[in-house]
Amino acid sequence: MTEPIWVNMPAKAYPIFVGYDLLAQPNLFQSHLHKAVCVVSHPEIAASYFPLLEQTLQKAGARKITSLLLPAGDAHKTLAFAEKIWSFLSNLHYHRDTTLIALGGGMIGDLVGYSGACYMRGLDVIQCPTSLLAQVDAAIGGKTAVNLQNSKNLIGLFHQPRMVLSDLNTLQTLPNREFIAGLAELIKYGVILDAALFEWLETHIVEILARKPQALERAVVWASQIKADIVAKDEKDQNLRAVLNFGHTIAHAIESIYHYEKYLHGEAVAMGMIIAMQLSLALGLISANLLDRLIALLTKAGLPIFLPDGITLEAILAKIQLDKKHSQGQIRWVLVEALGQAQLRENVPLPMIYDVLKASGASM
Ligand SMILES: NC(=O)c1ccc[n+]([C@@H]2O[C@H](COP(=O)([O-])OP(=O)(O)OC[C@H]3O[C@@H](n4cnc5c(N)ncnc54)[C@H](O)[C@@H]3O)[C@@H](O)[C@H]2O)c1
Ligand SMILES: [Zn+2]
Numbered sequence: 429m430t431e432p433i434w435v436n437m438p439a440k441a442y443p444i445f446v447g448y449d450l451l452a453q454p455n456l457f458q459s460h461l462h463k464a465v466c467v468v469s470h471p472e473i474a475a476s477y478f479p480l481l482e483q484t485l486q487k488a489g490a491r492k493i494t495s496l497l498l499p500a501g502d503a504h505k506t507l508a509f510a511e512k513i514w515s516f517l518s519n520l521h522y523h524r525d526t527t528l529i530a531l532g533g534g535m536i537g538d539l540v541g542y543s544g545a546c547y548m549r550g551l552d553v554i555q556c557p558t559s560l561l562a563q564v565d566a567a568i569g570g571k572t573a574v575n576l577q578n579s580k581n582l583i584g585l586f587h588q589p590r591m592v593l594s595d596l597n598t599l600q601t602l603p604n605r606e607f608i609a610g611l612a613e614l615i616k617y618g619v620i621l622d623a624a625l626f627e628w629l630e631t632h633i634v635e636i637l638a639r640k641p642q643a644l645e646r647a648v649v650w651a652s653q654i655k656a657d658i659v660a661k662d663e664k665d666q667n668l669r670a671v672l673n674f675g676h677t678i679a680h681a682i683e684s685i686y687h688y689e690k691y692l693h694g695e696a697v698a699m700g701m702i703i704a705m706q707l708s709l710a711l712g713l714i715s716a717n718l719l720d721r722l723i724a725l726l727t728k729a730g731l732p733i734f735l736p737d738g739i740t741l742e743a744i745l746a747k748i749q750l751d752k753k754h755s756q757g758q759i760r761w762v763l764v765e766a767l768g769q770a771q772l773r774e775n776v777p778l779p780m781i782y783d784v785l786k787a788s789g790a791s792m
Contacts, residue, residue, distance in 0.1 A: 432444055432445050433446065433649065433652050433653050433656050434656065435568065435569075435588070435656040435659055435660050436656075436660045437588065437659075437660050437663055440588050442588060442589060442590055442591055442592070443591050443592070444568060444591075444592040444593075444594065444652050444656060445591070445592070445593045445594065446563070446594045446596065446645065446648050446649045446652055447594075447595070447596060447645065448595070448596050448597055448641065448645070449595065449597060450593050450594070450595040450596075450597075451477060451480050451481050451484060451556065451593070451595045451597070451598070452480055452483075452484055453484065454484050454485075454487035454488035454489075455488075456591075456593060457484065457485060457488040457554070457591075457593075458488045458489060460527070460552070460554060460590045460591045461485070461488050461489060461490055461527050461554075462490075462525045462526055462527045462552065463489065463490055463491045463492060463525070464490070464491070464492040464522055464523070464525060464526045464527070465485055465490045465492065465493045465494075465526065465527045465528075465529060466493075466494050466495070466496060466516070466517060466520075466522060466526060466527075466528050466529070467481060467482075467485075467493070467494070467495045467496070467529040467531050468495070468496045468497075468498065468513060468528065468529070468530055468531070468532075468536060468539070468540045468543075469495060469496075469497055469498075469530075469531040469532050469536060470497060470498060470499065470500040470532050470536065471497045471499075472500070473531060473532050473536075473558055473598075473601075474495060474497050474531065476598075476601055477531060477558070477595075477598060478495055478531065481529075481531065481556070482495075490527075494516075494520060496512070496513060496516045498512065498513075498536070498539075500532075500533075500535065501535065502535050502575065502580075502688060503688075504535070504539075505535050505538055505539050505573075505574050505575050506574050506575055506576075507574055507576070507583065509539055509574070510539060510542055510543045510546070510574055513528075513539070513540070513543040513547070514543060514546070514547055517547055522547075523548065524548045524549075524550075524551065526551050526552070527551070527552045527553075527554060527590070528540055528543070528544040528547075528551045528552070528553050528554070529553075529554045529555075529556055530553065530554070530555050530556060530557075530567075531556045531558065532556075532557075532558055532559075532562070533557065533558060533559035533561065533562045533566075533606070534557070534559060534561055534562040534565070534566030534567070537555050537557055537562050537566050537567050537572075538566065538571075538572055538573050538574070538581070538584070539572075539574060540553060540555075541553055541555070541570070541571075541572030541587055541589065542572035542573055542574055542583075542584055542585065542587070544572075544587065545572055545585050545586075545587030546585075550587065552590045553587065553589045553590065554589055554590055554591050554592075554593065555567035555568075555589045555591070555592045555593070556592075556593050556594075556595065556598075557592065557594055558595075558598040558599070558602070559599075559602055559606055559607075559610060560599060560602065560606070560607050560609075560610025560611065560614075560648070561606070561609060561610035561613055561693070561694060562610075563594040563596075563599075563610075563648050563651075563652070564610060564613055564614050564617075564647075564648055564651035564652060564655065565610075565613045565651070565655060567589070567592045567594070568592055568652060568655045568656055568659060569588075569655060569659040569663075569669075570586045570587055570588035570589065570659070570663070571584065571586060571665070572584050572585060572586070572587050573585075578684070580680075580683075580684075580688075586663065586664060588663075592652075594648055594652065596641070596644055596645055596648060599639060599644065600639065605692065606692065607639070608637075608694070608729060608730045608731060609692035609693060609694025609695055609731075610694055611636070611637075611694065611729045611731065612675075612693075612694035612695065612697040612698045612701070612726075612729075612731055613651070613694060613697065614629065614647060614651050615629060615698075615701070615722075615725055615726065615729065615731075616672075616674050616675060616697060616701060617650075617651055617654045617655075618767075618768070619674065619701065619705075619722060619764060619767065619768070619770075620671050620672075620674045620762065620764065620768070620769070620770035621654055621658070621671070621768060621769075621770070622650075622654060622768050623766075623767040623768030624768075625650055625651075625654070625768075626721075626725070626767055626768065628646075628650075629647070629725060630721070630724075630725055632646075632647075633725065633728045633729055634728075637729065637730070655672075658671075658672065670760070670762065670772055671762050671770040671772065673760075673762050674701060674704055674762040674764070674770055675697045675698070675699075675700035675701035675702075675703075675704050675762075676697060676700060676762075677700060677704070677748055677759060677760070677761060677762075678696075678699060678700035678703045678704070678744065678748070679693065679696035679697040679699065679700035680696075680747065680748075681743075681744045681747035681748050682696040682699060682700070682735070682736065682739070682744075683696045684747050685739065685743050685744070685747060686736070690736070691732075691736070694731070695731060695732055698726050698729075698731035698732055698733065699732055699733065699734070699735055699736075699788075701722065701726070702719075702722065702723065702726070702733050702734075702788065703735075703784055703785065703788055704761060704762060704763060704764070705718065705719045705722050705764055706719060706784045706787070706788065707761060707763060707776055707780065707781065707784050708763040708764045708765070710780050710783070710784060711763065711773075711776070711780070713763055713764065713765045713771075714764055714765065714766065718764065718766075718767060721767075734788060734789045735785070735788045735789040735790050736789075737789070738791065739789070739790055739791070740790060740791050740792065741782060741785050741786065741790045741791070741792055742792075744785060744790055745781075758774040758775065759774065759776070759781075760772055760773070760774050761773050761774070761776050763776075
């Protein structure tokens with residue numbers, strides 16, 4: 429049997445399984461499953477994977493299995509769609525002894541996690557992430573949310589899943605652009621938390637891009653272990669988890685300026701990591717060599733490294749002032765002090781931020 433990675437939280441430790449053909453293994457589900465199960469997914473993902481999952485759930489002992497298919501896209505990660513899930517569950521008389529399964533990317537994971545946390549004050553949720561981003565990041569850690577109008581993830585709560593099952597077979601149908609965007613978060617872990625991961629990515633990026641089974645498995649296992657460890661130490665995102673926002677200050681600004689349409693999250697994170705690294709260099713924390721290595725790795729991965737053409741300093745600064753992660757008017761930056769080591773900093777001089785943004789392509 430595949431050995432799990434554990435998220436070791438007091439009283440609610442849960443396993444993460446990473447590997448191939450996991451959706452076909454009833455034994456992985458057995459001890460985490462109620463007899464009543466509802467799987468929430470998107471039509472195109474369900475077409476590929478729900479029939480197999482349904483069979484497996486039957487073999488694992490589930491007796492009432494339904495699926496609810498919702499449209500893809502973050503525009504649907506809303507209270508209205510949470511309500512659709514609640515109505516579906518209620519109309520079919522699902523009670524508290526129900527397992528809700530999220531089969532999809534981070535959007536479905538967040539929406540199902542949130543809906544499951546609220547329905548009858550909390551159902552058991554199993555995350556079956558099918559995008560690289562969700563496997564290495566979103567599905568682990570119990571952060572659930574929906575968007576409110578233009579505010580991303582404004583309404584949410586912490587609700588840890590009973591299990592995360594990352595079947596790497598599902599990545600075979602993931603569109604290439606989505607796959608590459610997911611790589612940005614993996615590279616991020618290397619930069620801020622694990623020099624060995626960064627070095628390994630430098631030497632294996634071609635295999636990962638080709639989705640070679642062994643390399644892909646190693647990458648997802650490694651990243652899941654990192655996320656599991658950090659979540660276990662800081663469940664409610666009070667201190668340690670803050671470093672995971674490396675590259676995100678600028679990323680959130682870029683995503684928002686382009687109305688979450690032009691850039692995928694990972695693409696914006698890539699640009700944001702370069703800015704944060706340039707600030708780290710300007711503050712004398714790192715050498716230029718480290719910045720060059722990050723640029724080289726992101727470029728090989730096919731991720732953007734320059735700010736979008738035509739983006740203005742004013743627009744970026746207006747957005748970062750709004751970002752919820754700054755405290756008392758100060759922008760909180762996650763900076764790098766050595767490969768695999770990050771620090772939080774609030775007093776980065778504004779002229780320095782201007783210079784770095786201008787040098788990266790922002791116009792006045
Ligand atoms: N909870 C957290 O800690 C956390 C962390 C990071 C991101 N997020 C959230 O995750 C979401 C982004 O996740 P995402 O990048 O997975 O996006 P997503 O869920 O929107 O999926 C991206 C696209 O890929 C498709 N897709 C997913 N898996 C597929 C597969 N195996 N085959 C074919 N198509 C597939 C989806 O249908 C969708 O069109 C955002 O809502 C973000 O806020 C949450
Ligand atoms: Zn992110």
